Amino acid sequence: MAYQALYRVWRPQQFFDVVGQEHVTTTLQNALLQEKISHAYLFSGPRGTGKTSAAKILAKAVNCEKAPVSEPCNECASCRGITDGSIPDVIEIDAASNNGVEEIRDIRDKVKYAPNAVKYKVYIVDEVHMLSIGAFNALLKTLEEPPRHVIFILATTEPHKIPLTIISRTQRFDFKRITAQAIVGRMKWIIEETNLDCEEKALQVIARAAEGGMRDALSLLDQAISFSQDKVTVEDALTVTGSVSQAFLNQLARAVHEKNAASGLEALEELLHQGKDPARFIEDLIYFYRDMLLYKAAPALEESLERVLLDEDFQQLASEVDTNAIYEIIDGLNKAQQEMRWTNHPRVFLEVAIVKLCQLEKSVSTANHDVEPLLQRVAQLEERLARYEENPPVASAQSEQATQKKPQRTNRKGFQAPTGKINEVLKSATKQDLHDIKSRWGEMREQLIARQMRSQAALLNDAEPVASSSDALVIKFKYEIHCQMAMENAKFIQTMGSVLLELIGKQLQVIGVPEEQWLTIREKFINSQHPGAVEGSGGSEEEDPLISEAKKLFGEEIIQIQD
Incomplete structure (x- = not known):
């Protein structure tokens, strides 16, 4: 028959x-x-x-x-x-x-x-x-x-x-899908009934290669029996299924862990020389690290492992490899697998992937050393913040007052700039103070963005400093709503004061004013300093006192005279 x-x-x-x-x-x-x-x-x-x-x-x-x-x-x-x-x-x-x-x-x-x-x-x-x-x-x-x-x-x-x-x-x-344990149990029963000799580890290799199908498992067992001589060994099962031996995977993973690219490439060369498929190998390697991750997370769930046998070498390696490194390795292998699907030279991508993995550990360990300067910087900032809390600057006091007044913020007529405070700033304002602020204005916005205040920094897109003294700064906003949002945000004002202290070494009180109100306040201030300056020139060729005062306050280079 x-x-x-x-x-x-x-x-x-x-x-x-x-x-x-x-x-x-x-x-x-x-x-x-x-x-x-x-x-x-x-x-x-x-x-x-x-x-x-x-x-x-x-x-x-x-x-x-x-x-x-x-x-x-x-x-x-x-x-x-x-x-x-x-x-x-x-x-x-x-x-x-x-x-x-x-x-x-x-x-x-x-x-x-x-x-x-x-x-x-x-x-x-x-x-x-x-x-x-x-x-x-x-x-x-x-x-x-x-x-x-x-x-x-x-x-x-x-x-x-x-x-x-x-x-x-x-x-x-x-x-x-049938579990690998159930497939092994069924094959053991068939082996005993047919009086065949087969190693249990060989059955486990076949069961995992069958991917949950009993018919596939029995077909592979049939091939392994035909391939073997007297007894089906693990090597016979690996040859028939095209899988990579556990010892080889442990050897390659050890080379990656020790950052030994030469050893990893030698092992890969030996594997390819035996005729193994690069695509099948990289799949086995992904499952190897997947099983390592699951073993580290839940050692008792042995049945969940797909490719790994829990031998002594694997358990020791799993205890040494960091979990974050496993995430990086699986991600790198997955990218290499995607690239190998669309190339005629999968071996090249496989070799590049092995070299990258050997260097990945090095970069991860180097990144840990780069954290030290950041920690020192954080400690310095915390110390500086503690000093600020002991001696609250003017901006902090201003922010506290703003916080206390915050519940009463129901001004339906719009924002009214503090004219008295602005006039006091104008009386002591100098061209040099204003120049110092403008030269660091871009840096100040970048610092706000770095401190996770991107939306607040956007309020300054259409704003500019227009007057500055040794202890206060006047900022002109193009739109009244932007000025109101900025000046009613106590945290924003306090942060601006801190940033300005770092950049120019001065603790300044920040005052905002809408553009329309600023033009009125500036003109009234100049008139108060020189009464009748606007109407008293009488056609004289001498320079208008209004223009002279404006040049003195804001600098000649930013003044534009139009008839």
Whole structure:
């Protein structure tokens, strides 16, 4: 007799044999015992997780001569006939090749005929998502109200492609990926039944490479048995699955941790020389560091590990590598993997990635040393702030007064600049003081932004200093609302005073004035200093005293005379 693959020989014949899908099998068994069988089922899930096997077991259970039973007996004529395919009342249809309207119409026409050999006629439609829209429409009414002797079981790996009108007419069961532990347990049982010799670690390698599919795992086990001599070893399993050995991953991770690029490149060269696929290797390396991160976070959750075996070298390395470094390494490997997908030279990107990882640790450790100057700067600023609190500057006192007056801020007539204070500043204002402020005005705005006061600094976009003395500063705002917002913000005024102290070495009281009010206040001040200056020139060729006083206060270079 011709040799049969392991997954065919050991296909589940009872619900008990369907590994890792207890949430499905238990529900179906209870329905069988209570004789509450639905007319249509939808089995969805990844490949190789037991969808079609469960469908055939259900077909045997409902037609078993000993029904109602939770498991088919596999001894009666009905069970044996359904198992070997000799009973025509259990029909398996491949929707990938029979996806037309005519095939579904043929089913619709034949479904009304009673079964010949068993109690129920069962239609198992595999990969049902491959049906065309017309085929789904042809199936719709029959699926909703089939004859009492008919059961439909639809199986698919892509349920999102099935119309909701079909899904709503079925009982849906979602098959999940089988855990590596459950796959290893099933393979151990098969190995014992067939009297084969296999290392347990080899089974673990195969189970992790199967990615949750029992059929894939048995196919890989079949290959490993054929590849090996007398005993399936870990090396045989690694060769068949194309995976990288744990020792190699530990060696490369050690080179990255020790910042030894030469050792890392030597190990990579050896790996590629053995014919390993760079794309598969970088995936294994990503999962290696992912498992390391999970192991550091939750050492007891061994089942959550995808690629790693908890040997002594791995545990020691995991205790030495910092968690932040793992984040950086996974991010770098992920970027390299994306770049490798669109190139004809993936080896180059892999080598560059290894070198970057070896230098990444160095940059991370160097960054830790760069923190020291910042900490010293923070300590100096805290000390300076403590001194300010002991001797509050004028701006602080002004901010306290503003804070006390803040609840009474309901001026509907707009902002009124303090004319008396501005006149006092003008009396002692000098050109040099104003020049000192203007020369550092840009720096002051940058300091405000650096102190997380970006919105407040924006108020100064259309503002400029117009007069300054040794203890006060007058700022002209283009818009009255901006002036009001700035002057009523005590924190903003205090911060401006602190910044000006750092930049020019003076603690200045900040006074704001809208542009329209400033023009009036300035003109009245000049007239008070020189009465009749505006009207008393009488056509004289001498310079207008108003202009002379303006030049003295604000500097000749910023005065523009217009007739």
